[in-house]
Amino acid sequence: MYAQMIKSEATQDDPEQLAAFQARIDAGEKIEPKDWMPEGYRKTLIRQIGQHAHSEIVGQLPEGNWITRAPTLERKAILLAKVQDEAGHGLYLYGAAETLGVSRDELTEMLLDGRMKYSSIFNYPTLNWADIGAVGWLVDGAAIMNQVPLQRTSYGPYSRAMIRICKEESFHQRQGYDAIRRMAEGSDAQKKMAQDALNRLWYPSLMMFGPSDKDSVHSAQSMAWKIKMNTNDELRQKFVDQTVPQAEYLGLTVPDPDLKWNEARGHYDFTDPDWTEFYEVLKGNGPCNTDRLAARNKAWDEGAWVRDGLLAHARKRTARKMAAE
Amino acid sequence: MKNEWPLWEVFIRGQHGLSHRHVGSLHAPDAEMAIKNARDVYTRRNEGVSIWVVEANQISASSPSDKGPLYEPSESKVYRHPTFFDIPDEVGAM
Ligand SMILES: [Fe+2]
Numbered sequence: 001m002y003a004q005m006i007k008s009e010a011t012q013d014d015p016e017q018l019a020a021f022q023a024r025i026d027a028g029e030k031i032e033p034k035d036w037m038p039e040g041y042r043k044t045l046i047r048q049i050g051q052h053a054h055s056e057i058v059g060q061l062p063e064g065n066w067i068t069r070a071p072t073l074e075r076k077a078i079l080l081a082k083v084q085d086e087a088g089h090g091l092y093l094y095g096a097a098e099t100l101g102v103s104r105d106e107l108t109e110m111l112l113d114g115r116m117k118y119s120s121i122f123n124y125p126t127l128n129w130a131d132i133g134a135v136g137w138l139v140d141g142a143a144i145m146n147q148v149p150l151q152r153t154s155y156g157p158y159s160r161a162m163i164r165i166c167k168e169e170s171f172h173q174r175q176g177y178d179a180i181r182r183m184a185e186g187s188d189a190q191k192k193m194a195q196d197a198l199n200r201l202w203y204p205s206l207m208m209f210g211p212s213d214k215d216s217v218h219s220a221q222s223m224a225w226k227i228k229m230n231t232n233d234e235l236r237q238k239f240v241d242q243t244v245p246q247a248e249y250l251g252l253t254v255p256d257p258d259l260k261w262n263e264a265r266g267h268y269d270f271t272d273p274d275w276t277e278f279y280e281v282l283k284g285n286g287p288c289n290t291d292r293l294a295a296r297n298k299a300w301d302e303g304a305w306v307r308d309g310l311l312a313h314a315r316k317r318t319a320r321k322m323a324a325e
Numbered sequence: 326m327k328n329e330w331p332l333w334e335v336f337i338r339g340q341h342g343l344s345h346r347h348v349g350s351l352h353a354p355d356a357e358m359a360i361k362n363a364r365d366v367y368t369r370r371n372e373g374v375s376i377w378v379v380e381a382n383q384i385s386a387s388s389p390s391d392k393g394p395l396y397e398p399s400e401s402k403v404y405r406h407p408t409f410f411d412i413p414d415e416v417g418a419m
């Protein structure tokens with residue numbers, strides 16, 4: 001998902017305190033920043049929320065790429081608003097992570113030097129306008145699958161951030177579907193572009209949910225702590241079931257010859273993505289890993305004088321005000 | 326000196342005259358920028374008509390371990406709620 005393969009941290013706490021903590025979670029209570037929590041819970045959450053925040057921020061790059069080249073002024077305004085929302089999502093999540101005792105700059109530095117990850121999906125390029133439609137439809141669609149249940153996560157600040165995000169996310173998916181629909185209903189050349197975007201983005205979207213449950217060794221603790229609400233395969237299945245009819249409506253073909261409705265299961269059978277490719281992308285070998293990190297580093301470095309200047313100005317004004325009093 | 330912008334807590338009053346409500350936090354060099362940023366981050370869809378920002382380190386909070394002594398006393402005082410009292414139907418609405 002936006003947070004993939006989050007390793008649960010082992011916890012070495014007093015068993016009695018641990019049991020009481022688990023009982024609070026089982027009773028549906030929210031854990032708040034100043035409450036006692038196991039070290040493993042804190043560390044796992046910092047990693048997960050941080051990775052989620054980084055994904056929102058890096059996710060602005062593939063879409064920002066098309067703002068100046070949107071086909072109409074209206075599409076441009078919509079895309080701009082969508083990308084601005086993603087900046088906000090990153091910010092809500094950084095705020096939630098900071099309540100766990102990590103600073104915003106620390107998180108940023110860990111992204112910039114590669115110690116922390118962001119979702120694999122944003123290492124794929126957006127080659128043309130059809131991709132922008134497909135990203136809203138598929139990528140935001142996949143994100144929603146994960147974010148809706150996370151509104152019920154046990155950690156209060158994370159849950160509240162998710163509630164805000166979910167309110168905005170439906171606009172993202174709808175504007176994407178609307179954009180790709182316009183192309184799917186357009187000229188033959190436009191239809192072809194829409195199909196091509198689906199072909200390229202389908203499997204990377206399925207990868208967003210993380211490895212198959214049988215290879216996902218870190219889930220049990222996170223699920224007990226309610227910081228992971230569903231297994232990867234559950235969410236992936238849900239996404240496929242929801243998306244296939246949407247593709248059919250557009251007259252587009254999901255690029256999976258083995259995709260078919262399984263009456264007995266009440267779900268679609270489908271082909272898993274190529275997990276070798278997934279692990280390669282995570283390792284830094286996707287098509288855009290280098291570009292994405294370079295862009296974030298450049299923005300951070302070139303913004304330094306603005307951050308420092310504004311802070312110096314604020315300090316000078318405070319000092320002047322104190323001197324006058 | 327560390328150059329991280331301070332953290333501000335943001336409170337917003339919505340359209341309908343309710344009190345300001347905590348909506349989240351952000352970093353900004355000073356109060357003026359904090360309000361500007363809060364407008365961009367927390368009122369993109371008409372969520373508010375008034376913004377307060379408070380530097381996070383200026384907020385004092387009760388501690389979670391005080392939960393018992395602070396709030397339990399009110400649990401036993403059921404007579405503070407109007408439903409504690411039986412009012413005969415004949416009396417009418419009260
Ligand atoms: Fe988002």
Ligand SMILES: [Fe+2]
Pocket residue numbers: 086140143169172
């Ligand atoms: Fe989104």
